[in-house]
Amino acid sequence: MRSASQATQILDDSVPGVSIEDHQMLMAKVADHGDRDAFKKLFLHFGPRVKTLMLKAGADQALAEDIVQDVMMTVWRKVHLYSPERGAVSTWVYTIARNARIDRLRRRSAQPYEDLDGLELASEEADGEAETFASQRSECVADAVADLPDEQRQIIEYAFVQDLSQSEIATRLALPLGTVKSRMRLAYAKLKGRLEVLQ
Amino acid sequence: MTVHHHLDDSTLLRYASGDLDDAFSTIVASHLAVCEDCRQALRVAEDIGGGLLDTEAPAPLAADALDRIMSGVTAKPLRTARPSQRTESSADVPIPLRRFIGDRLDGISWTTVAPGIRRHRISLDTPSSLYLLHIGPGKAVPEHGHGGAEMTLILSGAYRDALGRFGPGDIADLDEHVEHQPRVEPDEPCICVVATEAQTRFKGFFSRLLQPLVRI
Ligand SMILES: [Zn+2]
Helix, strand or coil: CCCHHHHCCCCCCCCCCCCHHHHHHHHHHHHHHHHHHHHHHHHHHHHHHHHHHHHHHCCCEEEHHHHHHHHHHHHHHHHCCCCCHHHCCCHHHHHHHHHHHHCCCCCCCCCCHHHHHHHHHHHCCCHHHHHHHHHHHHHHHHHHHHHHHHHHHHHHHHHHHCCCHHHHHHHHCCCCEEEEEHHHHHHHHHHHHHCCCCH | CCCCCCCCHHHHHHHCCCCCCCCHHHHHHHHHCCCHHHHHHHEEEHHHHHHHHCCCCCCCCCCCCCHHHHHHHHHEEEEEEEECCCCCCCCCHHHHHHHCCCHHHHHHEEEEECCEEEEEECCCCCEEEEEEEEEHHHHHHHHCCCCCCCCEEEECCCCCCCCCCCCCCCCCCCCCCCEEEEEEEECCCEEEEEEEEECCCCCCCCHHHHHHHHHC
């Protein structure tokens, strides 16, 4: 582990009450004006969290730092591909980080994901109502994950944060694979259930 | 395209968290490319990742991390042209499969593997395999259990099995315990793409005998 003295204090971004809309406003400034200050704020929020994700997935310090640079550079380059209709900025950054994890940690191809992004974009029309729904959806899902029963939340975190495969989760918890699958389905059904009030 | 058979929720979560190998991520992306319902469902699954990312404790970055990124973001990001909806109506291959087999199903080269059954392998660097099958009208595929998980996405034509009728866009997302015997509808051949996990065990003598011949 890197000692605290080697790190800067730039990480103190714990600005209270940063909302989905705040991040979306920063993204719009980057997209419209190439606003570097807005980008810096996004970097200070997401950079350290993407690093945590990579460390928890098994990357060492140097690799995690490299991936943070790659992911955030992709955020800058592809900022026009983000649309509030897709949901929170954090969801979009997660998908970029996941793709980097697939390419660089799992040494597989994220190409199928990227093919799909292109298609999504081609079929989207701006729509204020859809944007509001997407923000609410992202927020509601994030809250609902926190409320899942422990045995379901743990499996979700193993998969999304620690990057464990389904069979690794089964081994770690000494559960049959089928039980891991059914707990995943239960968790997902619960999240979807919480969304019904939004429709 | 009206889709009746969709991805299992646990598959959507695996795709969203990046847990599928290239054979399975390609077939899942190919279903997503033609299924708006599953694309909506995927967004919910990806929101899980976004929510967890947002609540992670931040890890200290290296002292030069901010300088490093800021020195790279000098030029204003380019507004890349939104990829246009593919207008050429002749393309009938889902986008994620096009870099392997081209735009059109009638351009695929086939190898006969059994009477009425032709195959086109897609070579990937994974233990799982991905291949296309062209099965003649009315033809039944020999009953088979699976050595592991198997997914089949219909690209044209249709087949029926105990689970119902599978037509274009439908995906059979089966786990390893399901045995099935698909029969192609009588009027036209069925073209589908199949992803199978590495064979981990053999069912018995006959399938062991058949395995090297058919491998489906
Ligand atoms: Zn679907």
